[in-house]
Amino acid sequence: MLIKPKKSLGQNFLIDKNIISKIVSVSEIENKDVLEIGPGTGNLTKSILKKKPNNLFLVEKDKRLFDQLQIKFNENVKMINQDILKVNEKSISKKKLIVFGNLPYNISTEIICNWVIKLDKDFWFSELILMFQKEVADRIISQINTSNYGRLSVLLNWKMKINKLFDIGPNCFFPKPKVDSSVLHFIPKKSYFPIKKSKNLEMITRVFFNHRRKMIKNPLKQLFINFEEISNKLKLDLKLRPQNLSLETYCKIVREYENLVS
Ligand code: SAM
Secondary structure, eight states, X not given: OOOOOOGGGTOOEEOOHHHXXXXXXXXXXXXXXXXXXXOTTSHHHHHHHHTOXXXXXXXXXXXXHHHHHHHHHTTSSEEEOXXXXXXXXXXXXXXXXXXXXXXXXXXXXXXXXXXXXXOOSXXXXXXEEEEEEHHXXXXXXXXXXXXXXXXXXXXXXXXXXXXXXXXXXXXXXXXXXXSOEEEEEEEEOSOOOOOSOHHHHHHHHHHHHTTTTSOTHHHHHHHOTTHHHXXXXXXXXXXXXXXXSOHHHHHHHHHHHHHHHO
């Protein structure tokens, strides 16, 4: 039975076999535990299965697609009919998961932020191979001193090594989306700048990037009574803008903040 795609669930199904094959070849998945988010009609799922994972877990919110997937893949996969934003990913497998997802674009940043930033302990995954709207992917991987550089780049690059793999045009999907897409590969860094609570990095970057055209003197003043002392210590030029500060500098500002409040 043909199911009418739901726009509200971001249902643009991948139909290009070359792209599907490129995505599943990014990582060695034989004998590994794999999780796919939003398998939809199962095109990517079928190719993942051919690579013989140890276990394949699927999380699909749409009950109509979930029922079809159950018939299609029977006992080869473990299916979860839930909203990924409500799933406790840590309970899915004892092993670290390789995660694939042609993510629903309206919640893609929320999903990745939940996984990468909100977590203060160990990661439950070993790598993430995820598709985003190209414009969002460009913001995630953008470099300091560029107009795309912002909160998302600072927050996600803190603990992750992120590579852009390739772009995908609208013709590779059904129905065709209005935008281009990009596939990103995330691998947890072995070491990263230690801060006590990730929510402090979220807060500090929010304060800075809320006014991205203003000089950094303003957010520093808002955060620290002794802002001149802090800026001298960190050798900050108060005339710089938020996009001119590196990830390391943001982490150092968080450290000063944490010293102050703890
Ligand atoms: N992976 C399939 C493909 O590439 O053809 C489908 C990708 S489609 C862009 C997004 C999929 O995520 C849809 O199947 C949709 O029903 C599902 N989805 C949307 N919101 C979801 C949510 N909150 N939790 C889990 N799945 C969701």
